[in-house]
Structure formats: C-alpha cells, structure tokens
Amino acid sequence: MLWGRLIRMAMSDSEVVGSMEAVPVPAPVTTGPATSTISVDGITGEVTVRKASGKVKVRKGQSKEEYENQLHDYFQLNGGPRKTEEKWMDEVDPLRLLQEKDLTIKLNRQSLSNFCERLYYQRRYDECLTLGEELLRRYQEVNKKNKMQREIEELEYMVKRSKGK
Amino acid sequence: MEKGSVLIPRPKPLRPHNDPLHIIKTRKATHKRPATIAGPMVRYSKLPFRQVCRQYDTDIVYTPMILAREFVRNPHARLADFSTNSSDSPLMVQVGTNNVMDLLKFVEMVAPYCDGIGINCGCPIKEQVREGIGCALIYNRELLCSMVKAVKEKYGDLVRLETKIRIHEDWDQTVKLCRDLCSAGVDWITIHGRTKNTRSSHTANFEAIRYVVDRIRDKQVPVVANGDCLQSEDVQKIAEITGADGVMAVRGVLSNPALFSGFKTCPWSCVEWFWYYTLEFGGLPYQLLQHHLYCMLENMEVPRNLIKELMDVKGTAELLDWFGDHFELKRYGEPGFATCVDIPWKNQ
Numbered sequence: 209m210l211w212g213r214l215i216r217m218a219m220s221d222s223e224v225v226g227s228m229e230a231v232p233v234p235a236p237v238t239t240g241p242a243t244s245t246i247s248v249d250g251i252t253g254e255v256t257v258r259k260a261s262g263k264v265k266v267r268k269g270q271s272k273e274e275y276e277n278q279l280h281d282y283f284q285l286n287g288g289p290r291k292t293e294e295k296w297m298d299e300v301d302p303l304r305l306l307q308e309k310d311l312t313i314k315l316n317r318q319s320l321s322n323f324c325e326r327l328y329y330q331r332r333y334d335e336c337l338t339l340g341e342e343l344l345r346r347y348q349e350v351n352k353k354n355k356m357q358r359e360i361e362e363l364e365y366m367v368k369r370s371k372g373k
Numbered sequence: 374m375e376k377g378s379v380l381i382p383r384p385k386p387l388r389p390h391n392d393p394l395h396i397i398k399t400r401k402a403t404h405k406r407p408a409t410i411a412g413p414m415v416r417y418s419k420l421p422f423r424q425v426c427r428q429y430d431t432d433i434v435y436t437p438m439i440l441a442r443e444f445v446r447n448p449h450a451r452l453a454d455f456s457t458n459s460s461d462s463p464l465m466v467q468v469g470t471n472n473v474m475d476l477l478k479f480v481e482m483v484a485p486y487c488d489g490i491g492i493n494c495g496c497p498i499k500e501q502v503r504e505g506i507g508c509a510l511i512y513n514r515e516l517l518c519s520m521v522k523a524v525k526e527k528y529g530d531l532v533r534l535e536t537k538i539r540i541h542e543d544w545d546q547t548v549k550l551c552r553d554l555c556s557a558g559v560d561w562i563t564i565h566g567r568t569k570n571t572r573s574s575h576t577a578n579f580e581a582i583r584y585v586v587d588r589i590r591d592k593q594v595p596v597v598a599n600g601d602c603l604q605s606e607d608v609q610k611i612a613e614i615t616g617a618d619g620v621m622a623v624r625g626v627l628s629n630p631a632l633f634s635g636f637k638t639c640p641w642s643c644v645e646w647f648w649y650y651t652l653e654f655g656g657l658p659y660q661l662l663q664h665h666l667y668c669m670l671e672n673m674e675v676p677r678n679l680i681k682e683l684m685d686v687k688g689t690a691e692l693l694d695w696f697g698d699h700f701e702l703k704r705y706g707e708p709g710f711a712t713c714v715d716i717p718w719k720n721q
Contacts, residue, residue, distance in 0.1 A: 246471060246505040253442075253474035257504055267504070270446055275478060279379040281448050288382070288486055290456040292420065292654040315452065322656035325689045329652045330704060362688040369690065 297326055302339055311350045317359060328366050337370035384484035384531045391463045393433050393489045394533050394560045397595045397619045400432065407612040408432045408619030409633040410597060411626045412537075412563075413467040413493070419657060420456050421650035422630070422665060423464070428646055428711075429631035432619075433463045438493045440506075441470035441479035455483070456654070463488040465535065469496065471505035471516075473523045480524055480532060489533030492520060495565050495599075497539070508569045511538050514550050518557040525558030537563040537599070539571075540581045547581070548588045555592035562589075563621055566600040573624075577601040582615040597621050603628075605635045627665070628672035639672040641700075642711040648693070649705040659689055666692070673716055 247256040252269025302323040309316040320343055327336035344363045347356055389395050400408040411426040413435035423434040436455060443450035466487045470476045480490055494517060496507030510517045524534050536559055541547045551562055564585060566577030577600025586596050598617035602608060603625040611620050625632050629639040647665060651657050671680055686692045696702045701717035703710040
C-alpha cells in the first residue's frame with residue numbers, strides 16, 4: 209500500500225514537476241534472497257542500499273531543479289542524443305573543430321582522431337597526413353605528464369604510414 | 374508538450390514497420406518464422422554493431438543496458454551511453470533501474486528517439502543485483518509491476534515497454550510474475566531460460582519457457598525466448614520448443630551478426646560492414662572494435678596464431694593495416710564491398 213502511494217507520488221512528480229514539495233516517504237523494498245534491501249525516496253529518487261553485511265550506501269536523489277537542468281541540456285542545447293548519420297563527417301571541417309574544442313577533454317580529442325582514422329580507412333592518405341600532423345602538434349601542446357601517449361602514438365602511426373602511401 | 378521552459382518531444386510515432394510489438398505479433402504469419410531479435414550486450418550493442426545486424430534479417434535490435442540513474446543526471450553518461458541515427462530502427466533501449474522516478478524520467482528522455490524500452494530484469498551481475506537492478510527485480514514482483522504500470526498508465530500505447538526476465542528455480546513463481554506483468558500492461562516479455570544462478574556454460578531451459586508460455590496464453594501477451602541461440606538452425610528450434618513469438622540471440626550474433634540470415638558462420642561481409650559503420654559513425658573505443666572483430670574472426674575459424682596477432686595490435690589504423698596485410702578488405706564504395714562470404718585471404 210505504501211508503495212502504491214509512492215508510485216502515485218512518483219508519477220505525479222514526473223508529469224507535473226511542481227509537486228516536489230510533498231514530504232519524502234522512504235519505502236523499504238526487498239530485492240530477493242541473499243541480496244540486499246533498498247529504500248526509495250518517492251520524491252527525489254534517493255535510494256538507500258542496505259547490503260547483507262549491514263553496510264549502507266546512499267545513492268543521491270535528484271531535485272526538480274536538477275532534473276529540469278538536465279532536460280534543458282538534453283533537449284534544448286543538444287537536441288536529444290548524439291546522432292551520427294552516414295557521411296555526417298563530410299559536413300564537418302575537423303580543422304575548424306580543432307579551433308573550437310577544448311583539447312584537454314578526452315572525448316573531444318577522440319572525436320578529432322576519428323576524423324583522421326576515417327580518412328585512413330578511405331585511403332585519403334594526403335588529407336589524413338595533413339590533419340594528423342596538425343592534431344599531433346596541438347595534442348603535444350596539451351600533453352601534460354605524457355597522459356596522451358597512446359593517442360599521440362596512434363596519430364604518429366597514421367602520419368608515418370600516410371607518408372609512405 | 375511543454376514542461377516549464379523545456380519543450381519535450383513526444384514519443385516516436387509507432388507504425389507497422391517500426392512497432393516492435395506489431396513485428397513480434399506478425400512475423401510468424403507474414404514471414405513464416407519467429408521475430409528475430411539481437412539482444413542487449415554490455416558495452417557491445419553500440420550503433421555500428423546494431424547496423425551490421427540489420428543488414429542480416431534482424432528485426433529488432435537492443436542497445437546495451439543504460440543505467441537510468443546516470444542517464445537522467447549526467448550529460449557525459451548520456452553522450453557515452455546512447456547515440457543513434459535515422460536508420461537505427463526498430464530500436465529497443467534497455468534500461469537498468471530500481472525505482473519508478475528514474476524510470477519515468479528515463480522514458481521521457483529516450484522515448485522520442487527509440488521504438489521501445491525494455492527493463493533489464495535478467496542481469497545477474499552481483500554489483501547490479503546488490504543495487505536492486507537487473508535480476509533482483511524478478512524477486513521483487515511488486516516493485517517491477519509498479520514500474521511497468523507507472524509507464525503504461527502515463528503513456529499507454531504511445532510507448533512500448535518490455536521486461537526481460539530470467540526463470541525462477543520454481544517455475545510457478547515465473548508464471549505468477551509474468552501474469553502480474555501482463556496485468557500491469559507490459560507489451561511483451563522476454564524470458565531467458567536460465568535462473569539467476571545458472572552459469573552460461575549450462576544449457577538454457579526451453580521447457581521452462583514453454584511452461585510459462587502455456588500458462589499465460591490467455592493474457593495474449595507475446596513472449597520472446599532467449600538463451601543459447603548460437604546457430605541459425607537454433608532459431609526455429611527454440612521457437613518450436615518454447616512456443617514463443619520471437620527469438621533473441623545475444624552471444625550468437627556477437628560472433629555471427631548474420632545468424633538470422635541463415636549463415637552457419639560469420640560471412641566476411643560482416644567484417645567489412647562493421648569496419649565501415651564504425652568509422653563512418655565516428656569510431657568506437659579501440660578495445661570494443663578489437664573485441665568485435667576478434668569474435669567474428671574466431672567464428673570464421675581464422676587460425677589461432679593470427680587471432681593472437683590481432684589481439685596484439687594496439688590501435689585502429691594499425692589494425693586496418695593488419696587486415697590489409699592478411700585479407701582483401703574492401704572499403705565501402707569499392708566494387709565487391711560486403712559481398713564476400715568466405716575469407717578473402719591475401720595470398721591465395
């Protein structure tokens with residue numbers, strides 16, 4: 209019965225985010241033999257996991273404002289999940305991207321290296337060489353404590369091989 | 374639909390060609406075979422692999438399990454866990470969750486970009502079970518049914534919702550769970566023929582799936598059978614034994630994405646498609662790329678010494694060259710691309 213109340217609260221929270229002011233009610237929920245017990249805060253979604261050993265772990269909830277910020281980031285700023293159609297990379301100039309992106313972020317570097325790999329796959333070795341040399345130069349500028357060694361080695365490999373093809 | 378200042382898109386419209394429930398219900402009548410489904414694999418069911426599966430008669434493809442808690446809270450998790458495109462359909466997004474709040478938020482964020490959502494109630498990994506996720510849910514009937522009910526009450530037929538469960542030691546418990554899920558509004562149920570504690574080295578129990586199928590028939594909710602679909606001939610066999618409307622392969626398609634097209638071993642064309650899609654969509658983490666190719670080449674019975682060489686290669690470009698050294702690897706657009714079945718050895 210308690211769970212039924214929580215469900216109603218959870219649903220109304222999702223549909224009308226403004227119902228967050230209600231008092232949180234934790235609901236103990238057993239998760240089966242020899243596992244653990246979890247409690248869910250019906251308002252914020254905070255989950256308390258009580259392990260068989262007695263140790264308690266709290267998984268943080270999410271306020272209405274925090275969720276709205278995520279919705280804004282996801283739908284408004286990014287237009288949903290990342291979408292990669294075939295040939296999407298033909299529409300993007302990686303050298304321009306190189307000027308815009310923060311190269312200390314690994315995901316940005318991976319994205320740029322992927323342009324180089326695609327050119328290598330397509331046997332467009334001259335373009336691969338040009339882009340690879342520029343990426344190498346820029347990566348080396350931000351390579352602190354040699355943490356990007358593997359990425360730099362991969363670019364060096366493509367540059368070296370592209371010269372020979 | 375506007376919520377606060379954020380415009381939230383509606384769930385993606387469902388038509389006969391992309392409605393997974395319609396596909397599962399009609400394949401036996403229209404194609405004389407069960408619906409064919411590539412199941413969710415931790416790490417591996419990313420967009421390039423999903424597109425390869427679709428080249429070979431796979432009706433429905435799943436994403437890897439995405440943790441709702443992380444997805445609704447963390448932009449980096451969203452970027453890492455889910456990418457798609459206009460041809461990524463019919464697509465099921467599998468979610469790992471232990472509460473209604475996160476699930477409803479997750480559905481709100483994902484439903485505009487997929488054709489259905491599946492709740493993972495089968496993952497036996499200790500770390501997830503401890504959190505009340507995956508397999509833990511089959512021992513928590515009330516919670517699981519409340520999650521299904523909450524989504525279906527909010528979205529009705531606008532969102533397809535599936536649960537993927539494992540069997541219990543006591544099959545009647547599975548029957549009870551399935552009947553309750555049907556009453557809660559689940560669109561279909563995928564049943565893995567192993568219990569929480571059955572090792573993958575033990576065979577899946579199709580009789581148990583049949584037992585459940587026979588006892589929920591009156592509910593008219595389709596069942597998909599999962600487990601040990603490793604060869605093309607397994608598809609019909611599993612459907613016949615279990616009476617299921619669809620068959621899900623997981624490890625089988627990882628090694629041979631053309632399994633549902635009737636290929637006994639992975640055709641070379643899969644390798645060429647996989648290389649193309651991986652690089653066309655913007656790459657995969659190298660270890661993923663390497664593991665996919667390892668699984669396919671091993672299935673083709675490439676000699677062990679070459680497989681070992683492949684595993685020693687350290688980067689994407691080097692791996693491309695390794696393929697070029699040993700095989701005639703055609704690029705997309707080149708004559709004969711993705712038409713070869715047998716391994717095109719370089720020196721033959």
